[in-house]
Amino acid sequence: QLQLQESGPGLVKPSETLSLTCTVSGGSMSDSAYSWGWIRQPPGKGLEWMGTIYYSGSTYYNPSLDSRLSVSIDTSETQFSLKLTSVTAADTAVYFCARLSYYNNGGFSVDCFDMWGQGKMVTVSS
Amino acid sequence: DIQMTQSPSSLSASVGDRVTITCRASRTISNYVNWYQQRPGKAPNLLIYAASTLQSGVPSRFSGSASGTLFTLTISSLQPEDFATYYCQQSYTTPNTFGQGTRLDIK
Numbered sequence: 001q002l003q004l005q006e007s008g009p010g011l012v013k014p015s016e017t018l019s020l021t022c023t024v025s026g027g028s029m030s031d032s033a034y035s036w037g038w039i040r041q042p043p044g045k046g047l048e049w050m051g052t053i054y055y056s057g058s059t060y061y062n063p064s065l066d067s068r069l070s071v072s073i074d075t076s077e078t079q080f081s082l083k084l085t086s087v088t089a090a091d092t093a094v095y096f097c098a099r100l101s102y103y104n105n106g107g108f109s110v111d112c113f114d115m116w117g118q119g120k121m122v123t124v125s126s
Numbered sequence: 127d128i129q130m131t132q133s134p135s136s137l138s139a140s141v142g143d144r145v146t147i148t149c150r151a152s153r154t155i156s157n158y159v160n161w162y163q164q165r166p167g168k169a170p171n172l173l174i175y176a177a178s179t180l181q182s183g184v185p186s187r188f189s190g191s192a193s194g195t196l197f198t199l200t201i202s203s204l205q206p207e208d209f210a211t212y213y214c215q216q217s218y219t220t221p222n223t224f225g226q227g228t229r230l231d232i233k
Contacts, residue, residue, distance in 0.1 A: 039170075047162075047170065047213055049222040062221040063127075096169055105157070105176040111217050112160040114181065116169035 002027035004097050006120035012091075013126050018084040022097030022117055029078050031055070035100040036080045037113060038071060040093040048093075052100055053080060087124045094119040128152050128216050132225030138233040143204045147228045149214035151195040158218035159197045161190055164227075165210045173212075174199065206232075 008020035022036070029036065037052040051061040053071045061069045065084070073080040084091060098113040129152035139145050149159065157177035162170035172181045174190040177197055187202040201208055209232050214225040 046227045047164075047215075047224040049215075049220075049224065052220075052222075060220045064221070098169075103175060103179070105179060108156075110158060110160075110176040112172055112175040112215075113162075113170070114172045114175075116171070119169055 002099065002115055004099065004115060004117035006095060006097050006117045008120060008122070010121060010123060012087055012122060012124050014088055014124055015086055018082070018087050018091060018122055018124070020082045020095055020097075020120060020122070022080050022082075024078045024080075024099075029073065029080070033102060035111075036071075036073060037098050037100050038082045039096045039098060039113070039116075041096070041119075042090075042093045050082070050095075089124050092122065092124045094121050096120075127221055128155060128219065128223055130214050130216055130223050130225040132214055132228055134228060135226060136229040136231065138231045139204055140233045141204050141206060145201045145204055145230065147199045147212055147214075147230075149197045149199075149225045151197070151216055151218075154195060155216050155218035157192050158216055159190075159192065160215045160217060161188075161199045162213045162215065163208075163210050164213065170213065204230075 003025045005023045012018045032055040035054040038050040051071045053059045053073050068085045070083045096119045097117045099115040101114045102111050132149045159177045161174040164170040177192040178190040189200045191198045212228045
């Protein structure tokens, strides 16, 4: 059974870089049937898609994060990571990593986040 | 960006009730809508993808439908474990966007 687990610091100072890693176990990350993403949730608020790294290596980021976000993948280590620079208090949130799966539905391909990590709370504070 | 307007934002219901949650997209997105359930302190769990396809292992009391830009999640007979927050998400284009969420409480 595939499992995802976020890890990294729970406290980051303002203006510094937030770095998280998602470790994937029980399955391979190199399968082209999957891509990998990060979603966050500020306390008491809704979900925000941050970015996705596709099996091809291409990345797509939420424009709201400007150029602060980067996502990379290391298939040999079964991990992928997130780096968010110049953080502020507004970046305080639970950060989830997730698997993006593709399904053939009536002849067209749809994608959805079908496996999630438990989430990592990150607080930005001095 | 495509906006997903979800309603209601909160809902109180009783065990056994039929409940409907809607999500309206700001433009045509075919059937590229997914629904997730999130219990307090837990990660979201995929319920439905492609507007109406039930994810494996999800009880059949959950169903989804689409009509134009309006998407609906229905729970036919509420069970105690269904009291949670529900989110729609469009996967038609990036940035993928979620609805604001619907909190379903016990009446």
